[in-house]
Amino acid sequence: MTSAFPRSEALAARLVVLDETPSTNDMLVSAAADAAWPDLSVVVTDTQTAGRGRLGRVWVSPPGTALAVSVLVRADASLRIDALGWLPLAAGLAMTRAVRNELPGRDDVVLKWPNDVLVGGLKICGVLSELVVGAVPSVVVGAGVNLTMTQEQLPVPTATSLVVAGAEHPDADRLLSTYLGEFRGLLDAFRAAGGDAGASGLQAAVTDACGTVGSRVRVELPGGNILAGIARGIDVSGRILVQADGSPDLTPVSAGDVTHLRAR
Structure with missing residues (x-):
């Protein structure tokens, strides 16, 4: 075949x-x-x-x-x-x-x-x-x-x-x-x-190629916590970097269920 x-x-x-x-x-x-x-x-x-x-x-x-x-x-x-x-x-x-x-x-x-x-x-x-x-x-x-x-x-x-x-x-x-x-x-x-x-x-x-970068996202993290903000990039370990609402810092996420709330 x-x-x-x-x-x-x-x-x-x-x-x-x-x-x-x-x-x-x-x-x-x-x-x-x-x-x-x-x-x-x-x-x-x-x-x-x-x-x-x-x-x-x-x-x-x-x-x-x-x-x-x-x-x-x-x-x-x-x-x-x-x-x-x-x-x-x-x-x-x-x-x-x-x-x-x-x-x-x-x-x-x-x-x-x-x-x-x-x-x-x-x-x-x-x-x-x-x-x-x-x-x-x-x-x-x-x-x-x-x-x-x-x-x-x-x-x-x-x-x-x-x-x-x-x-x-x-x-x-x-x-x-x-x-x-x-x-x-x-x-x-x-x-x-x-x-x-x-x-x-x-x-x-x-x-x-990643449409997540630059988008507003909602990430359901392992354990059930929710992270909402803007995805700003991908680090050298492959983690998505999310700037949480109201924070100047970037949170690296290695695992989670991501929902695009607004495209870049």
Whole structure:
């Protein structure tokens, strides 16, 4: 079945295309201990029956209407453990660029911190990364992007798809190959810089694509506390910097559920 993804197959170290699977992330997490799955192995399907989003949310879609893809990234001497938190941001940036490529007439495709992709303020893609601890630590980076869902098929009013956003004939292989190419390029530069997001240009590129920066936001922090203010930037650790209402200081946020209250 890989013939359906010839361009993507040329970019992946190993590409497995499944007719259906409960979760591409779960499959790759289970396979990570096997050396037969090298760095930048990819599992993809257009029918995922038990996908997961952030905070344990269920991610499902009608068969054949969305693309679920997981990429295995092996940590090595050039990618230290404390730099792995940048991988979902890099993946989100790569998918933002891939979606922009599919929607050339739109200028409102942005990255929402930490790793959602929005079109016109509506979510078209989410990214979920999982650390796999073993002899060689690895990260499985999963992404789910809505391709051909109609307005009626979208799970929530805040979601969209390529078709709803104006793409007449979404090309899954083109989208996936663009995503893999962008992700690989960002990862190569990041590794070459020893996992330094500033020196590699990753920090600046993510900040530039991030619609959260400059927006008024509401952040639900772990534990239930709420932080409201203006997102001012992204620091070298990948944290969003929020200037809380009434405060001159910037609060770094490493984890939280972000709502855009007003676009920049």
